[in-house]
Structures are given as structure tokens and as C-alpha cells.
Amino acid sequence: MTDPQMATDRREADKAKRTLLLKFSGVAVLMFAFGYLLVPLYESICQAAGLRDIDAPDSVTSTQIDATRSVRLELDANVSRLPWRFRAETPIVEMHPGQLVNVLYEVENTSGRAMTAQAVPSYGPALAAEYVRKLECFCFTRQSFGPYEKRRMPVVFVLDPRLPRDVATITLSYSFFEVEGNGS
Amino acid sequence: MQTPIPLDIDVPSQQAPKGILRWLTATNHKDIGTLYLGFSFAMFLVGGLMALMIRAELFQPGLQIVQPELFNELTTLHGLIMVFGALMPAFVGLANWQIPMMIGAADMAFPRLNNFSFWLLPPAALLLVGSLFVPGGANAAGWTLYPPLSVQMGPGMDMGIFAIHLLGVSSILGAINIATTILNMRAPGMSLMKMPLFVWTWLVTAFLLIAVMPVLAGGVTMLLTDRHFGTHFFNAAGGGDPVLFQHLFWFFGHPEVYILILPAFGLVSQVVPTFARKPLFGYRSMVFATCAIGILGFSVWAHHMFTVGMPVAGQLFFMYATLLIAVPTGMKVFSWLATMWEGALSFETPMLFAVGFVFVFVVGGLTGVMLAIVPVDIQLHQTYYVVAHFHYTMVAGSLFALFAGTYYWLPKWTGHMYDETLARSHFWLSMIFFNLTFIPMFIVGIAGMPRRIPDYPLQFADFNMAASIGAAGFGLSQLLFLYTVIKCVRGGKAASAQVWDGAKGLEWTLPSPPPHHTFKTPPVIA
Numbered sequence: 001m002t003d004p005q006m007a008t009d010r011r012e013a014d015k016a017k018r019t020l021l022l023k024f025s026g027v028a029v030l031m032f033a034f035g036y037l038l039v040p041l042y043e044s045i046c047q048a049a050g051l052r053d054i055d056a057p058d059s060v061t062s063t064q065i066d067a068t069r070s071v072r073l074e075l076d077a078n079v080s081r082l083p084w085r086f087r088a089e090t091p092i093v094e095m096h097p098g099q100l101v102n103v104l105y106e107v108e109n110t111s112g113r114a115m116t117a118q119a120v121p122s123y124g125p126a127l128a129a130e131y132v133r134k135l136e137c138f139c140f141t142r143q144s145f146g147p148y149e150k151r152r153m154p155v156v157f158v159l160d161p162r163l164p165r166d167v168a169t170i171t172l173s174y175s176f177f178e179v180e181g182n183g184s
Numbered sequence: 185m186q187t188p189i190p191l192d193i194d195v196p197s198q199q200a201p202k203g204i205l206r207w208l209t210a211t212n213h214k215d216i217g218t219l220y221l222g223f224s225f226a227m228f229l230v231g232g233l234m235a236l237m238i239r240a241e242l243f244q245p246g247l248q249i250v251q252p253e254l255f256n257e258l259t260t261l262h263g264l265i266m267v268f269g270a271l272m273p274a275f276v277g278l279a280n281w282q283i284p285m286m287i288g289a290a291d292m293a294f295p296r297l298n299n300f301s302f303w304l305l306p307p308a309a310l311l312l313v314g315s316l317f318v319p320g321g322a323n324a325a326g327w328t329l330y331p332p333l334s335v336q337m338g339p340g341m342d343m344g345i346f347a348i349h350l351l352g353v354s355s356i357l358g359a360i361n362i363a364t365t366i367l368n369m370r371a372p373g374m375s376l377m378k379m380p381l382f383v384w385t386w387l388v389t390a391f392l393l394i395a396v397m398p399v400l401a402g403g404v405t406m407l408l409t410d411r412h413f414g415t416h417f418f419n420a421a422g423g424g425d426p427v428l429f430q431h432l433f434w435f436f437g438h439p440e441v442y443i444l445i446l447p448a449f450g451l452v453s454q455v456v457p458t459f460a461r462k463p464l465f466g467y468r469s470m471v472f473a474t475c476a477i478g479i480l481g482f483s484v485w486a487h488h489m490f491t492v493g494m495p496v497a498g499q500l501f502f503m504y505a506t507l508l509i510a511v512p513t514g515m516k517v518f519s520w521l522a523t524m525w526e527g528a529l530s531f532e533t534p535m536l537f538a539v540g541f542v543f544v545f546v547v548g549g550l551t552g553v554m555l556a557i558v559p560v561d562i563q564l565h566q567t568y569y570v571v572a573h574f575h576y577t578m579v580a581g582s583l584f585a586l587f588a589g590t591y592y593w594l595p596k597w598t599g600h601m602y603d604e605t606l607a608r609s610h611f612w613l614s615m616i617f618f619n620l621t622f623i624p625m626f627i628v629g630i631a632g633m634p635r636r637i638p639d640y641p642l643q644f645a646d647f648n649m650a651a652s653i654g655a656a657g658f659g660l661s662q663l664l665f666l667y668t669v670i671k672c673v674r675g676g677k678a679a680s681a682q683v684w685d686g687a688k689g690l691e692w693t694l695p696s697p698p699p700h701h702t703f704k705t706p707p708v709i710a
Contacts (some may be wrong), residue, residue, distance in 0.1 A: 017293050017368050024360040028398045035402030035432050039417065042428075120420055126493050180414060 056140065058133035058157075065098040066161040069168075073159075075103060076173035083111040084145070086176055089152070097131075097161040105138065105153050105174070109145035116144045117176045124171040131160040132172060142179050208303070211295035212700060213280045214597075219302050220277030221590075225666070227269030227309060232659050234262040239621075239655040241638050242648050255638035256324035257340075261312060263327030264344070267444070268351045269309055271578065274586050275447040276301075276358045279386050282593060283362060285691040285698065286380050288371025288707045293364035301358040308350035315340035315347075326636060328433055331418035331426045335410050342411070345404045352401040359393035362386055371690070373709035377471070380689050381464065382589075384471050385450030388478040389443050395482075396439040403432035427492050434485035442481040444578060445545075446474060448585030449516055452538045454689075455588050456520050459535035460527030461686035466519045473512035473519075480509050490561045499558045506556035513549055517542060532684070533607035537588035540615050541581065548576030551626070566636075569629025572622045580618055587614070587665070594669065595683045599697035600676035606668040613661035620654030 073095060075088035085108040095101050109115055119139040123129040138153040145151070159170075201209055210216050238258050241249045250258065280298070284291055292298045315322040320338020323329070334341055366387045370379070379387075406417040407429070416424040457464045464470065486494060486502045520542055531539070551573040555561050564570060587610075595601050624647035633644050640648065679696040690709075694702055 013368070017364055020364045020368060021294065021360060024363060024394050027394050028356050028360075030398075031395055032398035032402045035399050035406065038428065038432070118423075120423075175420075177420070 057135050057137070060133050060135065060158050064161055065096050067096050069165065070094050070096050071159060071163065071167065072169045073101075074169065074171045075105075076171055077105060078173065078175040079117075080175050080177045082115070082117060082176055082178050084109055084115075084117065084176055086174075095159060097159040097163050100135075100156065100158055102154055102156050105155065106150070107138075107143070107145070107153055107176075108150040109148060112147045114144065114146050116142050116179045118142045118179050119174045119176050122173045122175070124173070125167065128163070128167055128170045131163040131167075132170065133158045133160055139174060143176075209299070210302075211291075211299050213284050213292045213295070213298065214698070214700065216292075216298050216302055217277045217279075217281030218597075220273045220280060220305075223302070223305055223309075224270050224272075224274035224277060227265050227273070228662070230309075230313065231262050231265035231270055232662065234258045234265070236655060236659050238262065239652040242640070243652040244649070245640055245642055245645055247639060250638065252638050253321060253324065256326075256636065257316060257322040259636050260323050260326050260344075261316070264323075264347075265309070265312060266578070267327065267440070268348070268355075269305070269312070271444050271582050271586070272351075272355055273305060275386075275389070275444070275582075276355070276362075278382075278451070278586070278589050278593075279358075279362050279447070281597065282691065283365060283383055283386060284369070285694060285702055286383055286689055287366065287369065287374055288690050288703050288709070289365060289369035290701065290703050290706075292361050293369055294361050297357055298361055301354045301361065304350045304354035304357075308347040308354070311343045311347040311350070315343035318343065328437070329404065329407065329429075330433075331407065331410070331429050332420075334407055334429075335418060342408065345408050348404050349401060352397045355393050356397045359390040359397075363390035363394070366390070371703070371706040371709055377468070378709065380450075381453035381467070381470055381474075382447065382450035385446040385453075385474050388474050389446045392439045392443050392446075392478055392481065396436040396443075399432055400436035400440075403429055403436070406432075427489070430489050430492060431486070434488045435482075437488065438485040439478075439481045441574075441577065442477055444582045446477065448541070448582045449474065451585045451589040451592075452520060452541050453516075455534045455538040455592050456523050457688070458592070458684050458686045459530055459532060459538075460524045461529075462523055462527045463688075464519065465522035465525075466515070469515055470519050473515045476512040477509060480505065480512070484509065487556055487561070490558050491565050503556055503558050507553065510549065510553055517546060517549075528686075532591075533602075533604065533611055534588045534592035536608065536611045537584050537591065540611065541584040541588060544576055544580030544584065544615075544618070548573060548581055551576065564629060566634055567629040568625040568633045568635055571635050572625035572629055575622050575625075579622075584614070587611075590669070592684075593691070594672055595679035596691060596694075596696050596698065598673050598676075599679055599695075600672050600674075601679050602668055602672035602676065606664060606671070610661060610664045610668060613664065614658060617654045617657035617661060621651050621658055622654075624648070624651045624654075 071094075073093045075091050075093065077086045077088050079086050085106070087106055089104045089106055093101060093103060118141075121137075121139055123132065134155060134157045136154060136156040138155065143153075200206065207215065207219060210219060237250060238255065241247070241255055280292065283289075312322075318339050320340055322340040323334070323337060323344035325333040325337065325341070329344070366379070366383055376384075406415065409415040410417050410419055410424070418424045418426045418429045420426070453464055453470060484502055484506045486498060487506045490499055490502075520538075524539075529535070551569070555564060555570065555573055591602060591607055628640075628644045628647045631644065633640055681695050682692050683696060684692075690703075690707060691698075693707070
């Protein structure tokens with residue numbers, strides 16, 4: 001093998017190695033982005049599949065009241081590191097599936113500062129979530145409170161009669177989280 | 185396949201830097217391999233010391249030695265250091281030393297990148313260990329770093345995140361280097377299906393690393409921005425979801441366990457044929473099993489999360505996919521046994537560790553099959569049963585295979601035979617104390633003892649005492665390994681080029697120890 005021939009071969013080998021290096025680095029960058037893409041991907045899949053959006057009112061398909069059983073609904077209210085007072089006026093409601101129920105929550109900003117917060121619902125047992133059909137809820141939007149402002153806020157919902165019969169008690173728990181930067 | 189190209193790397197050895205500079209500027213694959221192996225053993229001792237502090241606290245019920253906060257920091261750092269600091273660099277070290285010699289290449293594809301990959305590791309280790317001493321202490325959320333805990337902690341958590349970034353970049357670059365070396369620099373005539381199995385398993389491992397380490401890096405970067413820059417990826421307050429992190433973590437985490445075990449399979453597949461003096465049974469099926477495990481490994485991650493409240497369809501899918509992995513793994517165990525069948529077996533230390541590996545890894549694998557079954561997993565989730573299971577695969581699996589590989593090639597690297605008596609004692613002590621440590625954990629785990637808690641009810645006392653005694657014995661036995669290796673480096677009976685009469689492969693055609701630069705002109709394989 002002659003020297004110039006060897007030099008050409010080496011250049012080609014180096015080029016092949018560099019190409020592979022670039023390809024592998026590209027895969028690594030793509031996989032890094034994959035984690036971030038999961039969030040918009042998940043949202044668009046839920047939208048396309050018509051899965052539940054907790055920030056929008058539900059529709060009610062059946063209004064047949066099932067008077068053969070009653071379900072006990074426990075209303076829990078929490079705040080997360082927020083100088084607010086938050087409680088349900090009637091913490092326990094007995095109801096029939098299919099019945100339209102209106103409950104009231106009392107919220108008070110105990111600080112001298114205007115604040116914005118968002119309530120996030122959580123259900124126990126978790127499978128009950130899809131049967132609590134909320135028509136109106138303060139949790140659909142951010143709530144802005146002036147200094148020492150006090151308000152009563154309603155939740156209107158229907159319990160879907162398709163709720164499995166073994167569920168006799170549902171806990172609906174709201175937590176208020178502050179939306180930083182005044183929530184604009 | 186490229187034509188063979190002699191490399192002009194003829195730097196006269198007297199011009200090469202000496203002392204510390206030799207290591208700081210090392211670009212030779214053998215030097216970097218040594219650095220990796222030395223670093224990983226040091227980390228193994230640090231992580232082991234943490235394990236011993238954990239076991240000392242658990243020696244008796246009640247709180248005696250460490251407070252719960254420190255206990256949580258120790259369990260977290262023990263996990264991170266052992267996985268990222270000890271096991272992974274050890275496999276990369278063996279790859280650096282052996283892969284160029286096994287495929288007839290002069291060096292790694294990117295020697296300077298190789299140097300950079302290694303020197304990212306010590307700062308990462310300093311960040312991890314140093315985080316113990318900052319206000320609020322080290323990351324105590326467990327090595328899995330689950331939010332919301334990991335969003336709330338002090339600066340120790342940030343140090344942990346940066347350490348993971350560095351370790352991640354290091355292993356991605358290392359993996360790219362290894363994959364390019366294997367794909368581009370094989371000697372003429374060495375087709376993919378002629379490669380030794382250690383090289384094959386490392387090729388699959390390198391692909392796994394390139395695909396999943398960036399996902400972890402992305403996940404911990406999201407943690408970092410959640411902590412400091414007002415994002416809400418995992419914070420329920422802003423509409424985020426902590427379970428997203430679990431998905432990201434285990435999308436990395438499950439392939440990660442194959443990253444730690446596939447090269448171990450490769451090592452055992454080198455050692456067993458040598459000491460059975462027979463070719464490996466079913467080479468092709470071994471290669472396909474390796475690829476199958478690598479691919480299936482991407483579709484089972486949520487079996488770590490059966491208790492997060494996923495739909496039954498999801499649980500079933502991940503359960504069946506997980507059980508499916510037992511098939512290629514079982515093929516591997518079958519191939520090793522069939523290789524030994526009617527072989528002219530001899531039990532030098534590498535073979536002892538390899539056979540020991542098969543035994544304990546099967547225990548780890550079968551307990552894994554139990555954990556894959558959803559109803560059983562829900563019962564055993566977060567108990568010591570899980571701890572025992574993954575230590576059977578990681579310690580007795582990966583670590584024992586690493587010992588097998590080290591004893592197997594140590595005479596080649598140093599030119600001296602190691603002290604067989606000491607090495608065999610190391611094996612038997614490790615094997616006995618390992619089982620003494622972890623068999624009791626299966627028992628208390630089934631009885632319901634939760635993991636990551638520094639105290640336990642009285643009825644678990646005796647088993648925990650046994651486990652602590654085993655752990656102390658296992659830890660001390662590793663000092664015997666250190667002594668055996670140092671003794672072998674210093675001197676001993678000269679090793680021949682062949683070393684083991686049944687050994688096959690290009691590395692055994694080189695003298696022991698091999699010259700600093702090998703295969704400057706590629707060998708030709710018939």
C-alpha cells in the first residue's frame with residue numbers, strides 16, 4: 001500500500017467514524033427532547049380521544065334518579081401553604097345517584113394581599129372520579145381574591161347512576177394551590 | 185468493512201507524559217480502562233461503606249447509630265453511587281480494556297472523547313459525596329428521585345441532579361465511542377456474527393445507553409426547572425403530575441437494569457466456554473436473545489409502577505411483556521448449562537464466579553418473575569423482598585460477573601498470575617456472606633417489612649441481625665479482592681500469552697502483559 005493511498009483510506013475511515021458520532025448524538029438529543037414532548041403529546045392524545053378534561057364542565061347523559069340506594073359524599077377542603085380559610089358548609093351529603101346536588105364552599109383570604117389560586121380536585125376511591133359529573137365548579141378557573149375577601153362558591157354536580165354498587169362513600173377533596181405571579 | 189489501515193500512533197514511550205499527567209492526558213484505551221476500573225472500585229468501597237452504615241443501624245430495632253434523615257440520605261446515595269459510580273464505570277472499564285483487543289482494533293474510535301468521558305466522573309462523584317455536607321443534607325428521596333419529595337429538598341438535591349447530568353453525559357459519550365469502535369474498527373474478516381459475545385452484549389448495551397440516558401437527563405432537568413424556574417411538570421399545584429416523572433424515570437430505569445446485566449451476560453459467555461473447554465452452545469441464539477432482551481426492555485417500564493393506579497389493561501400489558509423477558513433470559517441460562525454439559529470442566533476463580541453468577545442470577549430472575557405478577561407485586565411493593573430481588577440481580581449478577589471478568593483477564597493485563605488461593609477464598613467468602621445478607625431480606629420482605637425505613641418491629645430482629653452480619657462479612661471480603669489484585673499487579677508467577685488453555689480469541693494472541701499499543705496493523709481473521 002502506498003503512502004498517499006493510506007492517507008486517503010485513513011481520511012475515509014475518520015469520516016465514517018465522524019458520521020456515526022453525529023448520528024448517535026442526534027439520537028441522544030432526540031431522546032432528551034422525548035421527555036418534554038410527552039406533555040404536549042399526552043394532552044393532544046387526551047383531546048383526540050375525548051378523555052376527561054377536569055377544567056371543563058361535564059355533560060349529563062342520564063337524569064334518571066336511582067332512589068334504590070344512597071351514596072354518602074364527604075367534602076374535604078385543603079389549602080397548600082396558602083393563608084386562606086377554605087371549608088365546605090355541609091361536609092357530608094347523602095344523595096341518590098342521578099340527583100342534582102348543589103353544595104357551597106366558604107373561602108376567605110386571611111392575608112392583606114391580593115392572591116390568585118387554583119383548586120385541584122381529587123377523589124377517593126379514585127375510580128369514582130368519572131362518575132362525579134360536575135356542571136359547575138369554582139375549580140374550573142383560577143380564583144382571584146382581594147385582601148381579606150370572603151366568598152361562598154358553589155359546586156353543582158350529578159352522580160352518574162352507573163356508579164358501581166359497591167361504592168357507598170365517595171370523598172371529594174379540593175386543594176387550593178397558589179398561582180404565582182398573580183395568575184394573569 | 186473498511187480496509188485495514190495501520191495507525192501511526194508511534195509516540196515513543198519515553199516522550200509520553202509520566203506520573204499524574206500520564207493519567208490526566210490518557211488517550212490509550214488500556215490506560216483509560218485502568219482508570220475506569222480503579223474509579224469504580226473506589227466508588228464501590230464508598231457505596232459499600234454507606235451500605236454498612238445502613239446495616240449497622242438495622243442491626244437492632246430502634247434508632248442507634250444514624251438518624252432517619254441521614255438514613256434516607258445514605259440509602260439514596262448508596263443506590264446512586266453503586267449504579268452510576270461502581271457498576272456502570274466498571275463495565276465501561278472492561279469494555280475499554282478488552283473490546284479493542286477482542287476485535288483487533290488499535291484503540292477506541294475517539295481516544296480524546298474517551299478521556300473526557302472518564303474525567304467527567306470524578307467531579308460527579310465529588311458532587312454526590314459532597315452533597316452530604318451542605319445545609320439540608322444530601323438528596324434523600326431515594327435513588328428514584330420521585331417528586332413531590334425531590335421538588336422540595338435543599339441544595340443537596342441540586343447537587344445530585346448535576347451529578348446525574350455529568351454521569352449521563354459521560355455514559356452517553358462512552359456508549360457512542362464503544363458503538364462506533366465496534367461498528368467501524370473491527371479487523372478485516374471479523375463479521376458481526378464472529379464477534380465475541382462480550383462485544384455483542386456491549387453493542388446492544390451501548391444502543392440502550394444512547395437511547396435512555398438522555399431521557400433520564402431530561403427528567404431530572406424538568407425536576408430542576410420545577411425547583412427553580414417556576415415550571416410545573418410534576419407539581420400538582422400547576423396542573424403537573426408526579427406520575428409523569430415515574431414514567432420518565434422508569435423508561436430510563438428499566439433498560440438501565442439491562443445495561444447493567446447484558447455485559448455481565450457477555451462476560452459469563454466468555455468465561456464458561458474457556459473453562460468448559462468447549463465452544464459456547466448456541467452462539468446465534470445467544471446473540472438473538474441479547475437483542476430480544478434489549479428491545480423488550482423498552483416495553484416493560486411500568487411494572488415498577490403497578491401501584492400508581494393505572495388501568496387494568498395497562499397492568500396486564502406490562503405484566504405479560506415482563507414475563508416475556510423470562511424467555512430470552514432462560515435461553516441464556518440454558519446455553520451456559522449446555523456449554524458446561526459434558527465439558528472438561530475446571531474451576532479456577534473466574535469459572536467459580538461465573539457458575540456462582542448463574543446460580544444467584546437465577547434466584548434473582550425467578551423472584552423477578554414473581555414480582556412481575558401484578559397481585560403479588562401490589563403485596564410486595566416497597567418491601568425488603570424487592571430489595572433482596574434486585575440485589576440478587578445487581579450484586580450477585582453484575583458484580584459477580586465483573587469479578588469473573590477481572591480474574592479472567594487480570595493475568596493478561598498484568599502479566600502475572602493472581603494468587604489462586606486468595607482469589608478462591610474471595611469467591612467463597614463473597615458467596616456465603618452475600619446469601620447470608622440477602623436471603624433473610626426475602627423472608628422479612630414477604631412478612632411485610634417496608635424498605636427505606638431505619639427502624640422495624642421486633643419480630644424482624646433476628647433476620648435483620650443475620651443480614652447485618654452478612655453485610656459486614658461481604659464488605660470485608662472485598663478488601664481481600666483489593667489485596668489480591670494489588671499483589672497480582674506487583675508480581676507473581678509469569679502468565680503465558682494463552683493464560684488459560686481453553687481460551688479463544690484475539691486478545692490471547694497478544695503477549696501478557698500486552699504492549700501499550702496493540703494491533704497497529706489489524707490482524708486478519710480467517
